[in-house]
Every structure is written in structure tokens, then in C-alpha cells.
Amino acid sequence: MDLHTVWTIARKELRDALHNRWFLLYTLAFIGLSLGLSYLAMSGSGIAGFAGFGRTAASLINLVLLIVPLMALTVGAQSLAGEQERKTMAYLLAQPITRLEVYVGKYLGLTMSLFASLVLGFGISGLVLAIDGSGASDPWSYLILVGLAFALCLVMLSVGFLVSALTRRAGVAVGIGLFLWLAFVFLGDLGMMGTAVAMRMPINGLFWLSLANPLQVFKMAAILNINATLDVLGPAGIFAMQEYGSKLPLIFIGVLVIWAVLPGVAAFVRFDTSNDF
Amino acid sequence: MIHFEHLTKTFGRYRAVDDLSLDVKPQQAVALWGPNGAGKTTVIKCLLGLLRYEGRITLNGFDARTQGRQARSLLGYVPQELAFYDDMKTLESGYYFAQLKRADMARVPLVMAQVGLADHGAKPVRALSGGMKQRLALALALLADPPVLVLDEPTSSLDTAARSQFLNLLCQVKAEGKTIIFTSHRIEEVEALADEVLIMDTGKVIGRCPAYRLAEEAGLRTQVKLIIAPDKLDAALHVLKADGFTVRRNGVGVLVDVLPREKAQPIHSLSRADIHITDFEVE
Amino acid sequence: MFRPNFAAILPPSLVAVTLCVLLTRSAHGVAARADAPAFDLQAMIAQAAPGDVIAVPPGTYAAPLLIDKSVTLEGNGAAILQGDGSGNVVHITAPGVTLRGFALRGTGLSLDREDAAVRVSAADVTVEDNQIDDALFGIYYENAPRGVIRGNTVVGMDLLESRRGDGLKLFYSADTLVEGNTLQETRDAIVWYSPGTIVRGNVMEHGRYGLHFMSTDNHIIENNVLRGNSVGIYLMYGSNYTVRNNLLADNRGPSGYGLGLKETNRATIEGNRFVNDRVGVYSDSSPLRPDAVVTFRNNLFAFNEIALVLLPNVRHNVYTENVFLENGEQLSIAGGGELAQNEWALDGRGNYWSDYHGFDGDGDAIGDMPYVSQSLYEDMAARHPELRLFQLSPAADAIDLAAKAFPIFAPRPLLEDPHPLTRPPALPPVSGMAPPPVALNLVVALLLLAAATVVLTLGLRSFMPRDTPSTLRTSIN
Incomplete structure (x- = not known):
């Protein structure tokens, strides 16, 4: 692998993302909403005389859950399929x-474009x-929160790439990406809630699921990063705190890494063996 | 320079290319000629490593499949469907692909000038005309000064004026000593540029010959439409049939099937029979 | 800690003892001041007369020590009482003793014996300004009424919460004053069958129950800081409490209550700040009798996961002029069900709710529409606590959104405040909350923005070489 080539393509991709109106829209939405949360925190601290960063962080987590997957899935889904649809992929691969x-x-x-959007x-x-x-009372925890959001970005980007590698048209890929977003953000959790109540699932099963x-x-x-406990x-x-305690960060990071790597590798394998340009 | 050994490409049960073998020598220009669907473009895509295939393709000894990067570094490619990054500037596109090809940056303005785009560098690619885009494609192909040019239907998207201009450019490039492999369904293009022609149909090579013999070899026909006064139409049909032309009536005129270099023959026949031709078209 | 000038207030008998001490020390020379001073504390107590003040010179003294005479022991912060790790360090059996200014350590490890640094089994004993480290139990008053426990610091052992002892334990010790003490990493500070005890200005951190009252009546609990415990204050089976101006912050964990009430009658909870607790107030069966009202007035519930968790058996509570600010949930009814017979306003004054969306047309700072707390997800989570796993998930918001769109799914309101305040009432000043590190936070934010700038600059850079004329380099877009 030639790093100069990788870097040239990465810069091109970053440049394209910064000209992508969806990307700009999501970034603006993310900035706007997080500013809104800051404003809420400010009005809260005006009343109480101090701020409760925990609640602000909770709102930020909620916001990240909503927007980051949308952003990363959409740009990921467009990545390969978009160039293929515009026929530039064949030309690029002929180099x-x-x-x-x-x-x-x-x-x-x-990744760089999502990183920019996130840290902005x-x-x-x-x-x-x-x-x-x-x-934050502990600035480190704020940085770790950003890092975790970035990890989520990578997971969703990998899933988006997989969708993109499996589809030929950008429109279809983005559609599937949006459906997956719905599934990850809403349908999965709603389904699990229903299952938990209907099947009386034991809490350890629910946690692992x-x-x-x-x-x-x-x-x-x-939450573990901000509160140091999962009692919320x-x-x-x-149960998770008592059963796994200090192993929890490792478990979480491990799962996120698996989620980022597996779809990413699968997407590459599909792209590498693709026969369709 | 380029060797194809038993190249076969199947899409499911459909054989797009069926057992093609070809040896392109240095500085030779070889055309793949045939109708749409003949498999010409598929051959090019196999050469570029865009498709998986059976058989073997080598460029200067580099296997196109297993040593794709080295093989592709020997060639410049002008695709049929021009697909550039539309929002990039013309000159910037040059620099971008020069970086991907690890070409000398100083060559970028020179090559742009060579294809006549020196004054258009600041325009975004999307603002270029079809002819300019085609020339940009050629410029990008020439950036790293590769020994081989691969052209897929190089003039199909151009109008007449742009076509001859571009063909001139290609002839210059050829004169500089490039090896060229290209696809075409235009006989004049093949005649102008190629040394040797492979005639393809439905994936098979059905003939090969020097370029100047293509028309005869392929039994190529042109249709000439002659517009004739309505009261003379039947007489004209009769005369032409008598002179051995394949002819049929078509609206206010007749359609005559001729060899490309004999387009004037039916006109002569009718003149001899004193049948007045008001107009004609070549299709 | 402020210490008055020693010599200026010495009573005559103390001067005598001090002289004696000085003589003893000089007689034994420098060696006597080493780790095991020749000054025999136990013998000194035996020799002293009731009412004597014994000034103990700096040094480490082997314990256990039995104080069975009504004397005052002054350690001046430099005398160390080192237990042998089996049982109590100091046991006070005579009334009227004062133990002041010592460092105590080396208690036993037996929870059955309740090994304590200071064990008191007599009335009117003062334990003051002592530094107690590595203690199983810290200060333990048993059948020792009218004591004063003031200005002590107790740091517990580094053990699992369940294997620790109590930092402070009062058992059948009525009318004690507990003031200005600091307890860290102990189990509980427990007040048991000790009515009339006042607990004021203490700091209890990182324990199980910051303050635990069991079957005891008539207490004032004020100006304490209860932080980082499992439960800040737990009131059980008692009546007549005034709980005011305490800070109950960061109390988390499986229970995680700022204040817990169980079968508590007649309590006034006033001017407290419940901040960043898992649950601000947890209440079960309080009060037991309709006339023994529990009143919450002018408290701040801010940034808690849940401000109030009430069991359905909680009735006759009054909430007025409290501020409910940015809590994850304002109210949850444990196990689901309904609340009844509680008042959410008094004399036309309700509470301030940060999620109130009504308006105040007549400008009297009281909302014209009642505040209603109603959330389908919260209702489900109250019935099925395992669903709290989906806290903060957008799916939980979606459930609430659906309930708003299709009122048929809307649950019964948890509470209705008929006179919500549209402006937060004035609160007692906040102390004890550490402000966030502004400079460091600024640095972090600027670092993030700098990183963004680097990436954005990179992305906007052209592929042209740097020496290209600028007219060609500027991007068309």
C-alpha cells in the first residue's frame, strides 16, 4: 500500500465531503443542536448557580445517538456507490x-471529515x-466523550461502507443507510423493549443483547465515562456494574472495535472482488 | 508490449469475450473494431483490471491481474464515458491525477498545452465542452508519459469538427511513438489511426487485417438516400436494380446499399438513365 | 484548624500536670521522645484527679487506652494514639471526659465487636478535633447521652462498603451534638434511638449512608454536605425532622438517593440542594399518619437522573416553592401505579418546573395552566425497571412522541401542579459545589476547535502546487 496515494485519495474525499450538502447540513444541525444544549445548560446554571454537567452530557449523548449515525451512515453509503454511479470509480481504478x-x-x-464535524x-x-x-468538572471526561462519539462514527462509517459496497446506486445505498439508521436508532431498541417486557427476559440477557x-x-x-456508574x-x-465492574470499558471498546472492523473489512472484500465497473 | 492469451470473459452464461489472443507490438496501433456489444470495451476493462477474466494479459511482462499497479503504470486510459470530478478545476484535475500516477508535476501544464487546454485551466471540468473534455482525458492519460495508450471509442461523443481535431491529436501522439490499443466502430477512425484491426462480433474475433483493408474485409456497406421526383421513383428503382444495387423505396426517395468508397456509383447510374436527383444523404 | 492560645487559658491543675509532664520528659532525655515515650498515658489517667486536664506531648502512644476518669485529654494535634489492631483504640467509660486534638489509628477489624477508634459509654463526653484514620468504626457512642462530637475527621478503611464499619455511630445516646465533622470512606453515620440529636455542618463523603437515622425522633439536620455516598441522608422509622440547607450531591450507585424516607412522620425538608444524584428523594410510606405531614419547601432538585421516586403509598406530602431543574425525570412512581392525596402547591404557590411549557398571562409569576408530568416511557420504566436500559436512547423519546401524537397511548399524569411557578424562587446560596475548571475546559474546547481547523484547512487545500498563480488556485465552489 502506497501511503502517498492513500493520502491523495483521502484529501480528495475530505474535499468532496466538505462540498457535500448533506454533510454540511448534518454538521450544521449537530453544531446548532449542541449549541442549543449549551444554552439550556447555561440557563440551568443561571438558576442553580452552578451547572450540572452530567445532564448536559446526557443530552449530548442523546444528540450524538441521533445525528452521528445519520451523518456517518449517509456519507459512508455514498462513498463507493456514488463514484460508481458517476462512473468515476472505473476511471480511478484504471490508474x-x-x-x-x-x-x-x-x-x-x-473519517477526517466526520472527525472535523464532530470536534467542531x-x-x-x-x-x-x-x-x-x-x-465538565473533569475535562478528560469531555475528551473521552468526544473520543467515544468518534468511535461510534467509525462504526457507522464502516456499516455505511458495507452498504455502499453492496449497492450500485448511491440513491439506493443512502436509502438503505437511512433504513439502517432507523433500525439502529429506533427499531432495534423498540424491539428489544418489547421483547424484554413480553418475554420477561432476564436482565443479564437483556444487557448482552x-x-x-x-x-x-x-x-x-x-454514561460510564461521565457518571462512573451505570446506575442510571x-x-x-x-447488574453490569456488579458483574463486570472495571472490565466494562474494555467490553464496550472491544464491541465498538469489532463493529468498526468487521463491516469495514467485509466492505473492502466486496469492493476488492467487485467485477462490475 | 501487450499480450492477450486466450482472454475469455463471461457474465453468467453470456460470453462477452471468447478466447481472444493478441500481441500488440511496441509503437503499434491496434484497433478493436465491431458493432456495439461485440466485446471491445470488455477487453479494455479486462486489460485495466476492472473485470475478472480467464486467460492472461501481460504488459511488458507485468501480469494485469496480479501486478495490476505496475501494469497500469505503463498505460494511459481514455474512457468512452468521460467521468471526471466535475467540480474540480481542469488544471487541478491534472495535478490530482498526476499525484495519483506519481507523475512529474512540471509536466502537467505542458501536457495541458499540448492538448490545447492551456487557457482553460481555471474552468471547472463541468464547464468544458465535449471536445475539451475529451482532450482533457487525453491529457490525463499522457501525464506520466506512459508507453501505451488505451482508448475506448475515442471520438464517439464528438461532433464532426471536434472529431477530426481530436483524431489529429491522436495521430501526433502516435507519431511520438506510443503503442495504442483502441476500440472503435468508426471506419474512418480506424483507417486514420490503426495499423492493425481486430474485427469482433459477439465476443469473438472474426477477422484481423491491416487497417486500410478493413472496409473490404468487413464487407462494410453504406446507405445512400437519393431524393427523386415522385413520377420517376419507379423508373429509378428499376434502373438501380438493373445495375446490381440493393435498393428499396423510402418515402420520397430510395435507399441504396453501397460500399463506402462507392457512394457516387448510384448517382452515376441514374444520371446515365437521365433520372434527375434533387438531393441525397449519406447515412 | 483554629486553636486558641494554649497557655492563656490554662486552669491551675493543668499547669501542674504540664509541669509534671515537662519534668518527666527532661528526666528521660531525648530517648523518651522517641516512638514509645516514657510518658505513660494510662498511668497518668490513673494518677489524675477528676476534672484534670492532661496535656499530652507530641509522640506516638500505644493504645488501647481506657479513660475511666472524668478528665480532659489534650493532644494538640501532635499526639498519636496507635491501637494494636485488635479492638478499640480509646474507650471512654467516665462521664464528662473530653478527648481533644489526637490522631487515632489502628482499630481492630471485627464488625461483630464493632472495633472503634473512640468508643464512648458514658454521658456528657466531648470528642473534638481528632484525626481518625484507617478506622473500622470511627466514633461510637453507646448509651452515652448529651455528648458533643465536633470537628473530627474520620477516614475509613480501604475495604468493600459492606465490610466497613460506621464512621459515626450513636446508639441510645440522646441529645448529642454532631457538628463540623468530616467522614470519608466509611460505611454510615448512624443515629439510632438517640432522639434530640442535632447534626450540623458536617461533611460525609464516599460512604454508604452519609447520615442514617433509625427509630429516633426530634432531629435537626442542617448545613451538612453529603456527597458521593450511596445515600445522602436516610430517615427511617422516626418523626419530627427538620432537614434544611444541606447539600446532597453526587449520591449514586444502586440505591443512589440524596434523601431517603421510610416510615417517617412530620418532616420539614427545606432549602436543601439535591444535585446530580441518581435519585433526589426516595420516599416509602412517609408519613404513616395523615396528620404527620411531610413538607418539601424551597429545595433545589437539579441535574438528577430522577428528582423524586415515590412509592404509591406516599400520601400527605406537600411540595411548595421547590425548583425542579433539568432532571432526567421529575417524578417516578416506583413499581408504577398512582399517587394520591399529595399537594403540589400550598396557598396558591406551586413549584418551578424547568420543563413547564405553559404561560403566565396575568404576570403573577404563576403559570395559567397546571404543570402535568406525563411520559409514556417513564411510565413503562416505572413498571418495568429493566427498560431503564434504554434511558437516553432516541427510542425512548420516540415512545413519548408517539404518545403525544396518539393520546390513546398517553399514560395517566404522574402529578399535577395547579400553580406552577414561572420564575424560580430565590434559593439559599450554594456552597460546597466545586466549580468546573474553566481554564482547562477552555483549553480542551480550543484544542478541539484547533483540530477541526487543521482538518478543514486540509480539506479546502487545492491539489495545485503551491507556486501556481492564485487565480488558478482559488476554488470555484
Whole structure:
């Protein structure tokens, strides 16, 4: 793999993302909503005389759960299928470069664009919170929150790439991406809620089942980071704390890594063996 | 330079290319000629490593499948469907692909000038005309000064004026000593550029010959439409049939099937019979 | 800690003892001041007369020590009482003793014996300004009424919560004053059958129950800081409590209550700040009798996961002029069900709810529409606690959204405040909350923005070489 080539493609991909109106829309939405949360935190600290960063962080987690998968799935789904649809992929692959370089370059470029979007949102709201004096009591936990959101970005980007590698048209890929977003964000959890109530699932089973949804994993990891406990999550959270305790961060990060790597590798394999340009 | 050994490409049960073998020598220009669906473009895509195939393709000894990067670094490709990054500037596109090809950056403006795009560097690619885009494609193909050019229907999307301009450019490039493999369904293009022609149909090579013999070899026909006053139409049909032409009536005129170099023959026949031709078209 | 000038207030007998001490020390030379001073504390007590003040010179003294005479022991913060790790360090059996200014350590490890740093079994004993480290039990008053426990610091052992002892335990010790103490990493501070005890200005951190009252009546609990415990204050089986101006923050874990009430009658909970607890107030069967009202007035419930968790058996509670600010949930009814016979406003004054969406047309700072707390997801989570796993999930919001769109799914309102306040009432000033590190937060935010700028600059950079004329380099887009 030639790093110069990868970097050239990554820069191109980043450049395209910054010109992609969906990407800009999501970024603006993310910044706007996180600013809104900062404003709420400020009005809260105005009344109480101090801020409760835990609640602000909880709202940020909620916001990340909603927007980050949407953003990453959409750009990921467009990545390969979009160029294929515009026929530029065949031209690109006809250059003296390998498919691995194209894939890694695109992944890296989109990763950078999502990173920029994420740190812009977190940076601006962090700035507002800091100036207002209602920021995190432990700045590290804020950075870790950003890091976890970024990990979720990578997971969703990989899933998006997989969708993109399996479809030929960008429109279809984005449609499937949006459906997956719905599934990850709403349908999966609603289904699990229904199952938990209807089947009287034991809480350990519920906890392990919830690890199947990377959004849940991000959420639990983020709550653990901010609160140092999962008691907010009721019996299942308390069970997890008592049963796995200090191993939990490792479990969460491990699951996120698996979620980022497996679809990403599968997408590459599909792309590398694709016969359809 | 380029060797195809028993190249076969199947899509399901359909054989797009069936056992093609070809040896392109250095500085030779070889055309793949045939109607749409003959498998010409598929051969090119196999050469570029875009498709999996059976058989073997090598460029200067590099296997196109297992040493794709080295093989592709020897060739510049002008695709049939031009697909550039539309929002990039013309010159910037040049620099971008020069970086991907690891070409000398200093060559970018030179090549742009060579294809006559020096004054259009600041335009985004989407603002270029079809002819300019085609020239940009050629410029990008030439960036790293590769020994081989691969052209897929190089003039199919151009109008007449742009076509001859572009063909001239290609002839210059050829004169510089490039090896060229290209597909075409235009006989004049093949005659102008190629040394040797492979005639393809439904995936099979059905003939090969020097380029100047293509028309005869292929039994190529042209249709000439002659517009004739309505009261003379039957007489004209009769005369032409008597002179051995394949002819049929078509609206206000007749359609005559001729060899490309004998397009004037039916006109002569009718003149001899004193049948007045008001107009004609070549299709 | 402020210490008055020692010599200026010495009573005559103390001067005598001090002289004696000085003599003893000089007689034994430098060696006597080493780790095991020749000053025999136990013998000194035996020799002293009731009412004597014994000033103990700096040094480490072997314990256990039995104080069976009504004397005052002054350690001046430099005398160390080192237990042998079996049983109590100091046992006070005489009334009127004062133990002041010592460092105590080395209790036993037996929870059955309740090994304590200071064990008191006599009335009117003062334990003051002592530093107690690594203690199983810290200060334990048993059948020792009218004591004063003031200005002590107790740090517990580094054990599992369940294997620790109580930092402070009062058992059948009525009318005790507990003031200005700091307890850290112990189990509970428990007040048991000790009516009339006042607990004021203490800090209880990182324990199980910050303050635990069992079967005991008539207490004032004020100006304490209860932070980082499983439960801040737990009131059980008692009556007549005034709980005011305490800070109950960061109390989390499986129970995680700021204040817990169980079968508590007649309590006034006023001016407290419940901040960042898992649950602000948890209440079960309080009060037991309709006339023994529990009143919550002018408290701040801010940034808790749930402000109030009430069992359906909670009735005759009054909530007025409280501020419910940015809690994850304002109210949850444990196990589901309905609340009844509680008042959410008094004399036309309700509470401030940060999620109130009504308006105040007549400008009297009281909303014209009642505040109604109603959420389908919260209702489900109250019935099926395992569903709390989906807390903060957008799916939980979706459930509530659906319930709003299709009122047929809407649950019964949990509470209705008929006179919600549209402006938060004035609250007692907040202390004890550490402000976030502004400068460091600024640095972090600026770092993030710098990272964004780097990536954005990179993405907007052209592929042209740097020496290309600028007219060609500027992007068309």
C-alpha cells in the first residue's frame, strides 16, 4: 500500500465531503443542536448557580445517538456507490493504484471529515460551556466523550461502507443507510423493549443483547465515562456494574472495535472482488 | 508490449469475450473494431483490471491481474464515458491525477498545452465542452508519459469538427511513438489511426487485417438516400436494380446499399438513365 | 484548624500536670521522645484527679487506652494514639471526659465487636478535633447521652462498603451534638434511638449512608454536605425532622438517593440542594399518619437522573416553592401505579418546573395552566425497571412522541401542579459545589476547535502546487 496515494485519495474525499450538502447540513444541525444544549445548560446554571454537567452530557449523548449515525451512515453509503454511479470509480481504478489504496484513502478521508464535524460541534459547545463556567468538572471526561462519539462514527462509517459496497446506486445505498439508521436508532431498541417486557427476559440477557446495538454500547460507555456508574440504566446497568465492574470499558471498546472492523473489512472484500465497473 | 492469451470473459452464461489472443507490438496501433456489444470495451476493462477474466494479459511482462499497479503504470486510459470530478478545476484535475500516477508535476501544464487546454485551466471540468473534455482525458492519460495508450471509442461523443481535431491529436501522439490499443466502430477512425484491426462480433474475433483493408474485409456497406421526383421513383428503382444495387423505396426517395468508397456509383447510374436527383444523404 | 492560645487559658491543675509532664520528659532525655515515650498515658489517667486536664506531648502512644476518669485529654494535634489492631483504640467509660486534638489509628477489624477508634459509654463526653484514620468504626457512642462530637475527621478503611464499619455511630445516646465533622470512606453515620440529636455542618463523603437515622425522633439536620455516598441522608422509622440547607450531591450507585424516607412522620425538608444524584428523594410510606405531614419547601432538585421516586403509598406530602431543574425525570412512581392525596402547591404557590411549557398571562409569576408530568416511557420504566436500559436512547423519546401524537397511548399524569411557578424562587446560596475548571475546559474546547481547523484547512487545500498563480488556485465552489 502506497501511503502517498492513500493520502491523495483521502484529501480528495475530505474535499468532496466538505462540498457535500448533506454533510454540511448534518454538521450544521449537530453544531446548532449542541449549541442549543449549551444554552439550556447555561440557563440551568443561571438558576442553580452552578451547572450540572452530567445532564448536559446526557443530552449530548442523546444528540450524538441521533445525528452521528445519520451523518456517518449517509456519507459512508455514498462513498463507493456514488463514484460508481458517476462512473468515476472505473476511471480511478484504471490508474496505477490498488483497490486497497482507494478504499483506505476513501475511508480515511471520510473519517477526517466526520472527525472535523464532530470536534467542531463539541468544540463550539465546549467553548460556550467553558466560558459560562458550566463545563465538565473533569475535562478528560469531555475528551473521552468526544473520543467515544468518534468511535461510534467509525462504526457507522464502516456499516455505511458495507452498504455502499453492496449497492450500485448511491440513491439506493443512502436509502438503505437511512433504513439502517432507523433500525439502529429506533427499531432495534423498540424491539428489544418489547421483547424484554413480553418475554420477561432476564436482565443479564437483556444487557448482552443490547451490546448487539453499537449505539447502546456507545451510550453505556459514555454514561460510564461521565457518571462512573451505570446506575442510571436501572437493574441491567447495576447488574453490569456488579458483574463486570472495571472490565466494562474494555467490553464496550472491544464491541465498538469489532463493529468498526468487521463491516469495514467485509466492505473492502466486496469492493476488492467487485467485477462490475 | 501487450499480450492477450486466450482472454475469455463471461457474465453468467453470456460470453462477452471468447478466447481472444493478441500481441500488440511496441509503437503499434491496434484497433478493436465491431458493432456495439461485440466485446471491445470488455477487453479494455479486462486489460485495466476492472473485470475478472480467464486467460492472461501481460504488459511488458507485468501480469494485469496480479501486478495490476505496475501494469497500469505503463498505460494511459481514455474512457468512452468521460467521468471526471466535475467540480474540480481542469488544471487541478491534472495535478490530482498526476499525484495519483506519481507523475512529474512540471509536466502537467505542458501536457495541458499540448492538448490545447492551456487557457482553460481555471474552468471547472463541468464547464468544458465535449471536445475539451475529451482532450482533457487525453491529457490525463499522457501525464506520466506512459508507453501505451488505451482508448475506448475515442471520438464517439464528438461532433464532426471536434472529431477530426481530436483524431489529429491522436495521430501526433502516435507519431511520438506510443503503442495504442483502441476500440472503435468508426471506419474512418480506424483507417486514420490503426495499423492493425481486430474485427469482433459477439465476443469473438472474426477477422484481423491491416487497417486500410478493413472496409473490404468487413464487407462494410453504406446507405445512400437519393431524393427523386415522385413520377420517376419507379423508373429509378428499376434502373438501380438493373445495375446490381440493393435498393428499396423510402418515402420520397430510395435507399441504396453501397460500399463506402462507392457512394457516387448510384448517382452515376441514374444520371446515365437521365433520372434527375434533387438531393441525397449519406447515412 | 483554629486553636486558641494554649497557655492563656490554662486552669491551675493543668499547669501542674504540664509541669509534671515537662519534668518527666527532661528526666528521660531525648530517648523518651522517641516512638514509645516514657510518658505513660494510662498511668497518668490513673494518677489524675477528676476534672484534670492532661496535656499530652507530641509522640506516638500505644493504645488501647481506657479513660475511666472524668478528665480532659489534650493532644494538640501532635499526639498519636496507635491501637494494636485488635479492638478499640480509646474507650471512654467516665462521664464528662473530653478527648481533644489526637490522631487515632489502628482499630481492630471485627464488625461483630464493632472495633472503634473512640468508643464512648458514658454521658456528657466531648470528642473534638481528632484525626481518625484507617478506622473500622470511627466514633461510637453507646448509651452515652448529651455528648458533643465536633470537628473530627474520620477516614475509613480501604475495604468493600459492606465490610466497613460506621464512621459515626450513636446508639441510645440522646441529645448529642454532631457538628463540623468530616467522614470519608466509611460505611454510615448512624443515629439510632438517640432522639434530640442535632447534626450540623458536617461533611460525609464516599460512604454508604452519609447520615442514617433509625427509630429516633426530634432531629435537626442542617448545613451538612453529603456527597458521593450511596445515600445522602436516610430517615427511617422516626418523626419530627427538620432537614434544611444541606447539600446532597453526587449520591449514586444502586440505591443512589440524596434523601431517603421510610416510615417517617412530620418532616420539614427545606432549602436543601439535591444535585446530580441518581435519585433526589426516595420516599416509602412517609408519613404513616395523615396528620404527620411531610413538607418539601424551597429545595433545589437539579441535574438528577430522577428528582423524586415515590412509592404509591406516599400520601400527605406537600411540595411548595421547590425548583425542579433539568432532571432526567421529575417524578417516578416506583413499581408504577398512582399517587394520591399529595399537594403540589400550598396557598396558591406551586413549584418551578424547568420543563413547564405553559404561560403566565396575568404576570403573577404563576403559570395559567397546571404543570402535568406525563411520559409514556417513564411510565413503562416505572413498571418495568429493566427498560431503564434504554434511558437516553432516541427510542425512548420516540415512545413519548408517539404518545403525544396518539393520546390513546398517553399514560395517566404522574402529578399535577395547579400553580406552577414561572420564575424560580430565590434559593439559599450554594456552597460546597466545586466549580468546573474553566481554564482547562477552555483549553480542551480550543484544542478541539484547533483540530477541526487543521482538518478543514486540509480539506479546502487545492491539489495545485503551491507556486501556481492564485487565480488558478482559488476554488470555484
